[in-house]
Structures are given as C-alpha cells and as structure tokens.
Amino acid sequence: MGGDALIDEAAALYALRPEEFTAARNGRGRRLRDDDRELADAVLALRRPAPAAWLVNQLVRHRGDELDELLALGAELRAAQAELDAPTLARLAKQRRALVAALARGAGTLAEELDVPVRQPVLDEVAQTLTAGMVDASAADAVRSGRLVRGLEAVGLEVDLDGAVAGGPGGPGGPSPAKRAAQPKAARRSGADDGAADREREEQARREHAERERAAAAAEERAAEASAALNELERALAALTERLAADTARRDELDAELREVEDRLGEHGREQRRLGREHDRAARAAESAHDEAAAAREALH
Structure with a gap:
C-alpha cells in the first residue's frame, strides 16, 4: 500500500462536510477493495474528524494564507525561545494571542459560510489546536x-x-515517528526469517486493528445516523413550534374578529329591538287611527 495513495484518499475525504464523510469513506473503501485491499482497509479505518479538527482542515483549504502567517509566527517564537530572547518572546507572544484569536473567529465565520455552524467550545478547541501548531514544528x-x-x-x-493525522507516517494504527526511532537497530536488521515472522505478526496486528477500526466506524456511522435523526427531529420540532406560533397568532386574530362580530351583533340586536318597538308603536297608532276613521264614518251615516 503506497503511503501517498492513502494520503491522497484521506485528503479528499477530509475536505468533505462532516455529515458526508462516513458514507463517502465507506463507498470509496468498497470501490478500492478489488484493486488494492490494503489501501481499501486503510481507507475504511479512517476516522471521521472531530468538529474542531474538521474546521482547522477547512482553514487549510479556505484560509491558507492566514494560517501560514500564524504558523510562520510560531517558527519565530520557537527560534526566540531557543535563543532565550525574552523581549522578542514577549512581543511575539502578544502577536500570537491576537492572531490565534482572529483566526479562531475567522474559523467561526468560515463554518457559517460552509453552512456548518459551530458553537463556542469548538472554536475554543480550534484556538487550542492553532496554538499547539505554533508551539511545535511537527504539530505545525x-x-x-x-x-x-x-x-x-x-x-x-x-x-x-x-493518531492525530489521517494517513500520516505509518498510516492508521502504525507506530508514530518517535516510537519507530526508539526501536532497536538490531531488530530492524533481523534476518529474512525473523523479518517474515515480524511481517506476519504486523499483518495480523494490522488486520485486527482494521477490524477494530471497522467496528468503530460502524459505531460512528450509527452515531452519525442517530445524530442526523436527532437533527431531523429538532428541525421538525422547530417547524411545529413555528407553526404553533403562527396558529396562536391567527387564533388571536380570529378571537379579535369574533369579539368585533359579537359587538356588531349586539349593536344590531339592540337596533332590531328598538326598531321593533317603533314598529309596534306605529302599528298601534295605525290601528287606533283606523278605529277612529271607522267611528267617524259611522257617525256620518
């Protein structure tokens, strides 16, 4: 398995949005299996990045100049530290705090631009990661x-x-550079038989590690699905809450209209009763006038 091939695969996957990672990794691993089983297993073992790590990865892709400026300042700080240059250290440390804070804020803006907003604890971890990159050249x-x-x-x-970098030296699950440097030289110069046995043990360990990583990936995928379901429920709840607010506002409008109609009905009822009384008086007056006219006609005869 070529290290560069894994790095290329990892670079493409770690550029994706968090919710796209697991499905894309699994699909890519399946497609690679027929041509390069080792590479496929290594790809399937790649872990979904933590939110802060994902956001720092996006700074590399979208804010590279600002990130390079910050890490270059880190190199100056390390040089001043090595020379015990206290005045320069104090000046650069102040610049470091300002640059880290500014780039962490920029990371929050970038997350919103990418439609993956994050909370303040994630931005705090981004700032912590940027600071670590300034402290140590390997971390940079x-x-x-x-x-x-x-x-x-x-x-x-x-x-x-x-385990901090996907597809890094030694690949997922391989020994770190410090651990490899600590291995005895005699062991690295072992004979062919011992080398074959070592390779078999390493292969077995790699298979066991890949299996554990696949199990972890499956659990991670289930967690991602549960998270997606939770997000969907939250969106549905938000929609229902919005609809309830709209319905409540409409109900209040209808209540006001109903009260207005009831008031008008009350006025109409009172007016109807008044007109009824006037009608009754007019009817009685007409009947009385009719009686009087009848009496007058009888008197004339």
Whole structure:
C-alpha cells in the first residue's frame, strides 16, 4: 500500500462536510477493495474528524494564507525561545494571542459560510489546536496537512500527535515517528526469517486493528445516523413550534374578529329591538287611527 495513495484518499475525504464523510469513506473503501485491499482497509479505518479538527482542515483549504502567517509566527517564537530572547518572546507572544484569536473567529465565520455552524467550545478547541501548531514544528506540519482527526493540545512545549493525522507516517494504527526511532537497530536488521515472522505478526496486528477500526466506524456511522435523526427531529420540532406560533397568532386574530362580530351583533340586536318597538308603536297608532276613521264614518251615516 503506497503511503501517498492513502494520503491522497484521506485528503479528499477530509475536505468533505462532516455529515458526508462516513458514507463517502465507506463507498470509496468498497470501490478500492478489488484493486488494492490494503489501501481499501486503510481507507475504511479512517476516522471521521472531530468538529474542531474538521474546521482547522477547512482553514487549510479556505484560509491558507492566514494560517501560514500564524504558523510562520510560531517558527519565530520557537527560534526566540531557543535563543532565550525574552523581549522578542514577549512581543511575539502578544502577536500570537491576537492572531490565534482572529483566526479562531475567522474559523467561526468560515463554518457559517460552509453552512456548518459551530458553537463556542469548538472554536475554543480550534484556538487550542492553532496554538499547539505554533508551539511545535511537527504539530505545525500536522495542522498544515489538512487531515487532522482530532484537535491538538500543547502541554508545555510538547504536543501529542499519535493518531492525530489521517494517513500520516505509518498510516492508521502504525507506530508514530518517535516510537519507530526508539526501536532497536538490531531488530530492524533481523534476518529474512525473523523479518517474515515480524511481517506476519504486523499483518495480523494490522488486520485486527482494521477490524477494530471497522467496528468503530460502524459505531460512528450509527452515531452519525442517530445524530442526523436527532437533527431531523429538532428541525421538525422547530417547524411545529413555528407553526404553533403562527396558529396562536391567527387564533388571536380570529378571537379579535369574533369579539368585533359579537359587538356588531349586539349593536344590531339592540337596533332590531328598538326598531321593533317603533314598529309596534306605529302599528298601534295605525290601528287606533283606523278605529277612529271607522267611528267617524259611522257617525256620518
């Protein structure tokens, strides 16, 4: 399996939106299986990036110049630290805080532009990862890769990079550079038989690791599906809430119209009763006049 091939596959996948990652990874792994089973297994073992890691990866793709400026300042800081240049350290540290804060805010804006808004804790982790990239040169390379799986954190002047970069040195599950450097040289110069046994053990370990990663990926996919279902329910609830608010407003309008109609009906009823009384008086007056006219006619005869 070529390391560059895995890096290319990982780069394409880690450029996707978070909700697209799992399906795209699984589909790509299935398509690769017939041609390169090892590469397919390695692709299937790639983990969905954490929100902060995903956002830093997008800064690499969409805010590369600003990120390069920040990491270049980190290199200056490390040089000043090595030279114990206190005045320069103080000046650069102030610039670092300003640049990290500005780029973290820019990351929030970028997330909204990509229609994947994030909350403040994610932006805090983005700032923490950017700071780690300034503290350590290897961490800076990890940030620049655009393939971060998780956020980074500087503990003093050290940053733990194990498993932090998808498709990184050694591939998923492989030993970190520090661990490989610690391996005895004699072991690396073992004979052909020992090398074959080692390769078999490594292959077995790789298969077991790939199986664990596939199980983790399946669990991750189920979690993503549950998250998507929850988001759908939240959207449905928001729609129902909006509809309820609209219905409530309409009900209030109808109540007001009903009260107005009732008021008009009351006025009409009162007017009807008044006209009825006038009609009765007029009828009685007409009847009385008729009686008087009849009496007058009788008197004339």
